[in-house]
Amino acid sequence: MDIIRVEHLTKKFIIYEKESGLKGVMKSFFNAKRIEKTAVDDVNFTIKQGEIVGYIGPNGAGKSTTIKILTGILTPTSGSVEVDGLIPYQKRTQNAKKIGVVFGQRTQLWWDLPLNESFSVLKEIYQISDTDYQERMAYFEGLFGLSEYMKQPVRQLSLGQRMKADIVASMLHNPKLLFLDEPTIGLDVIAKENIRKTIKDLNQKYNTTVILTTHDLSDIESLCDRILLIDKGKIIYDGDLERIKASYGSKKIITFELKSITNIDKIDVSTFLKKDPDFIHTVKDNTLNITFNKQKLDIKDIINSVLSAADVIDIDISDDHLENIIKAIYTHGVK
């Protein structure tokens, strides 16, 4: 069943261009240049209940705007959206009960209230039973250790503490859908890992649908089977992550740890470059990094060539980072 339907969704913002200086300000006041900015441009997608979808794109691509429309904060300029049978901007309150939202850039909590009171307010708003509340708080306490700062006002929390609190707040009422807009900003590795675990847990236990935007593509790799790539307001890819990695990820990275780099110029780079113009080698301290196209060069030849020239302590071979793959798609388009 499709829990989210987005059809021909377009959102335009009107911005008024201001001129600088006092004269400019006065001039702009009377006849500022009116510019139309299309943030989301004829976007179509559907999401099934229980899917975890990565919504990714560069800054300004239109991710947050889409999420704001899905959560009822913004009204579309044209097109239609439906979230679990409701039109979010028409039924904001009803929609809010079913969804959990995190905007990493700003908190949904009450700035001046101590954290535990913010949670109590949410308990009342969402009419969560005492048993459910205690059980969920204990679960989140185990993952994030909130008790240390439970009595502090939200405004005194560090970014990482605040993010964890926001995430707990979004999940406290066990929503059917979760919209997470950059939920791992400013978090350490352990907290990130716990958030991923929580998302996976909720998805498996309750079939929670999740839309996630993040700049950390390792979040996407560990959580999402499907990605939506958006660029300049348009969806440029909608499909599974494996396929995109298979068709773009023809590059490999080999990292050699060397005893010394003295003989490194004996490696016959020019032959490799002739066969693979994208062959790159970089040296930093005693580490040699080689990126190459596995369809053009034989990994054995590269390793042999390095082994015969330098004293190698360790070798690591990995696939190209998803980040590079996605950058290539933005630059060269979808195959």
Ligand SMILES: Nc1ncnc2c1ncn2[C@@H]1O[C@H](COP(=O)(O)OP(=O)(O)O)[C@@H](O)[C@H]1O
């Ligand atoms: N309230 C607004 N008024 C004017 N322009 C906006 C507003 N919100 C977003 N935009 C513009 O719309 C585009 C998409 O923004 P956004 O959805 O926040 O991108 P993303 O979340 O992908 O970084 C950007 O060019 C941004 O400047």
Ligand SMILES: [Mg+2]
């Ligand atoms: Mg954004």
